[in-house]
Amino acid sequence: MFKKILIANRGEIAVRILRACRELGIRSVSVFSEVDRKSLHVRLADEAYGIGPAPSRESYLRIDKLMDVARRAGCDAVHPGYGFLAENAALPRACKEAGITFIGPPAEAMEALGSKTEARQLARRVEVPTVPGTNDPTEKSAARALAESMGYPVLLKAVAGGGGKGMRLVSSDGEFESAFRDAASEAMNAFGDERLYLEKYLERPRHIEIQILADARGRVVSLGERECSVQRRHQKVVEEAPSPVVTPELRKKMSEAAVRLARAGGYVNAGTMEFLVDQRLNFYFLEVNARLQVEHPVTEQVTGLDLVKLQIAIAAGHGLPFAWETITPRGHAMEVRLYAEDPENNFFPSPGKILSRQVPSGPGIRLDEGVYEGWTVPNDYDPLLSKLIAWGNSREETVARLRRALDEYTITGIRTNAGLFRRILREPEFLRGEIHTRWIDELLRPGRAAARSASDRGGEADLNAARDAAAIAAAIWQSRQSAGQAADGSGPKETSSRWKREGRRQQLDGMP
Ligand code: ADP
Secondary structure, three states, rough: OOEEEEOOOOHHHHHHHHHHHHOOOOEEEEEEEOOOOOOOHHHHHOOOEEOOOOOHHOOOOOOHHHHHHHHHHOEEEEOOOOOOOOOOOOOHHHHHHHOOEEOOOOHHHHHHOOOOOHHHHHHHHHHOEEEOOOOOOHHHHHHHHHHHHOOOOEEEOOOOOOOEOEEEOOOOOOHHHHHHHHHHHHHHHHHHHOEEEEEEEEOOOEEEEEEEEEEEOEEEEEEEEEEEEEEOOOEEEEEEEEEOOOOOHHHHHHHHHHHHHHHHHHOOOEEEEEEEEOOOOOOEEEEEEEEOOOOOOHHHHHOOOOHHHHHHHHHHOOOOOOOHHHHHHHHHHEEEEEEEEEHHHOOEEEOOEOEHHHEEEEEEEEEEEOOOOOOOOOOOOOOOEEEEEEEEEOHHHHHHHHHHHHHHHHOOOOOOOEEEEEEEEHOOHOOOOOOOOOHHHOOOOOOOHOOOOOHHHHHHHHHHOOOOOHHHHHHHHHHHHHHEEEEEEOOOOOOOOOOOOOOOOOOOOOOO
């Protein structure tokens, strides 16, 4: 087993990994940028090293600096977490050169499955259904002709894509030209690669993904699915396992497809195969995430497995037990992603000092986070604060626990999106499991309330009451602030409905 692991990341995921190291008796080494000197992942690590200024290009994305720390500290393995360099094949290559183990897939598998078009080609070769579209980077005129023949709407996507960057929905031929230009330039800025491909835009699909584990001895197992259809602007905000619509038969079929694909790509370690699922429960391969995912805790809660420890064990050469080939989920788990962002201001990041907070606990509650009272959330990275995860015997019990935990959760000094989850967890459609990837965007669209069915009106009345309470609380806080009292801890307290307007979180460095 390894003696010392370098964690090439920050925030909640760095904390998650170093906790696994501690439990395994492995020393952990954190790295930090200048603004992260006082971060929790630095405080909790056995050793920590500065790697430069706040911009991630000068710190968390610098392979040379990371390798230098690994050598100086005498690390024998590197865990990349998610985001930053997690899917950059240059990191496993640099590790290999330095004689250090990379805790993740081999560079070749990362390349074969990390490129969206190459993964689509591979999927077709092993008879895994893909969303209709092109399987190669596509020139503008060819893409336009195909869009015409497939019929609009279509989606332009960056070959190197991730985090929704370089993705454009095109509803008609008239929009094609400018959408192509915008997507290509966004892709160039984000990934240094402007190549695009085209997919048919599926109407109201579900996003359901399969977690796999593969050891270096050729054994690949599926740990079942996660339902990630609750998304704002194509970014996941609530995840759960199992999916409310996946039957044992569908789980088996999707798992077999995911395992086939992992084998074909020579995959080793933990990975996720993402699928879109239509209303008739046909599934289509979307992409591979060749790393640990943000939402891995829901799988951990229903399987009882520790994915980070397993990643470490696989990297150290251990094999997976045969018994896991038929693993079935136990109970239900759900995660909400709490961000420092301001729902009153288009969900724009709301960094700042955390003045006080009260965190939930009790039966079935898990909180994965990288923050503490008195810490200042920096402006330089993805503003994920905490992942609040609930487990229960049934979906109903899980939702009730999550609601109860959100009621216990208070934070002052910064704004968060907690109110959005309080709302989602009371929506009748959500409670019935009737969700799709555009569901929140449609829910938050102004004017939607009037169109809702009579049976849903009770929930709406609750929401209006909550909205009034929030407005009163906000007014009180504002009047205090103008009287100069904010510094005493009476900052913006979370109330149950600060979700008013829809917006887009700023695309920041290192976003998973
Ligand atoms: P990224 O890697 O940039 O996050 P993905 O390919 O994983 O992009 O897609 C992110 C989300 O965008 C999906 O979960 C889904 O909501 C939406 N999406 C992607 N492709 C399609 C499609 N062909 N039709 C409908 N929605 C899609």
